[in-house]
Amino acid sequence: MDWIEEFRVALQKDGKSHNTVINYCSDIREYLIWFMDTYAKNFDGKILEQDAREYRNYLHNVIKLKPSSVNRKMTALKSYNQFLINLGTGTETAIYGISIADTHDREIQTIERNELNRFRRAVYSNGNKRDIAIIELLINTGIRVSELVSLTLDDIHITQRNGSQNYSYIIIRNGKGGKYREVPLNAQAKKAIEEYTSNRNYHHKKLFLGQRGPLRRETIDKIIKKYCRIAEIESFSAHTLRHTFCTRLMSKNVPISIISKLAGHSSIQTTVNFYVNVSRKNKMDAVNKLNML
Numbered sequence: 001m002d003w004i005e006e007f008r009v010a011l012q013k014d015g016k017s018h019n020t021v022i023n024y025c026s027d028i029r030e031y032l033i034w035f036m037d038t039y040a041k042n043f044d045g046k047i048l049e050q051d052a053r054e055y056r057n058y059l060h061n062v063i064k065l066k067p068s069s070v071n072r073k074m075t076a077l078k079s080y081n082q083f084l085i086n087l088g089t090g091t092e093t094a095i096y097g098i099s100i101a102d103t104h105d106r107e108i109q110t111i112e113r114n115e116l117n118r119f120r121r122a123v124y125s126n127g128n129k130r131d132i133a134i135i136e137l138l139i140n141t142g143i144r145v146s147e148l149v150s151l152t153l154d155d156i157h158i159t160q161r162n163g164s165q166n167y168s169y170i171i172i173r174n175g176k177g178g179k180y181r182e183v184p185l186n187a188q189a190k191k192a193i194e195e196y197t198s199n200r201n202y203h204h205k206k207l208f209l210g211q212r213g214p215l216r217r218e219t220i221d222k223i224i225k226k227y228c229r230i231a232e233i234e235s236f237s238a239h240t241l242r243h244t245f246c247t248r249l250m251s252k253n254v255p256i257s258i259i260s261k262l263a264g265h266s267s268i269q270t271t272v273n274f275y276v277n278v279s280r281k282n283k284m285d286a287v288n289k290l291n292m293l
Helices: 003-013 018-039 049-062 067-087 113-126 129-141 145-150 187-198 217-231 238-251 256-263 268-275 280-292
Strands: 169-172 181-184
Touching: 003 018, 003 067, 018 049, 018 067, 049 067, 113 129, 113 217, 129 145, 129 187, 129 217, 129 238, 145 217, 145 238, 217 238, 238 256, 238 268, 256 268
Parallel strands: none
Antiparallel strands: 169 181
């Protein structure tokens, strides 16, 4: 049996996102390789509690993955075990009680204000209206790159200045977990979208287009990396801009509940786990104070 292919089909039938399907299948492929190396035999279609514990120990202590990576792979393993149960080979108690690594102390990547300014200046200096709109949306809305490339012209709602009715926003129709949300646009994002759409020559429903059609997430990362090189700063990803957006709101004392809604998190606790933490810089500053004693 082709375990990976069967698993992929099952995930798609369950409505999992394209990226989740790819990541889970990759994680389970690694698990099957580990199983062969550990037990010197092919996978038999059953995950025992011993297997799950040994695998987690391997991820955490042998190849020393970060807690977030361990968590993702164990989540994939749980999903795979449920697939095996549905197939008739797995058991309900196979991985019950497996301890998941704590992620509350993880460090997220953000961009310092000076570097963000240099990056933005590089984008504007180039003068590409599409790229300016992309970057301003990522910086000022915190949307995921998958949400960005899914935007259509119908998802853009621009209003002119009209007192209490001055509310421009974008619609995220299928965010993580299939959630719908509206994300308001500030003046910078609104202006960038207006200038881009007014000069757009393509007749296509998708908002962001290239010469070969709608942009893909890989293209967005290439665009960001290009401007990082121009700005002569260390390269970062679109997700870094999302983290920066949320941490900037935190620094302005915006309530967690609002940040959670804007980010499209599944719960406020998710927002807390990501952004209510002590950074490495905070820890280093605290320890360095001992030198002054």
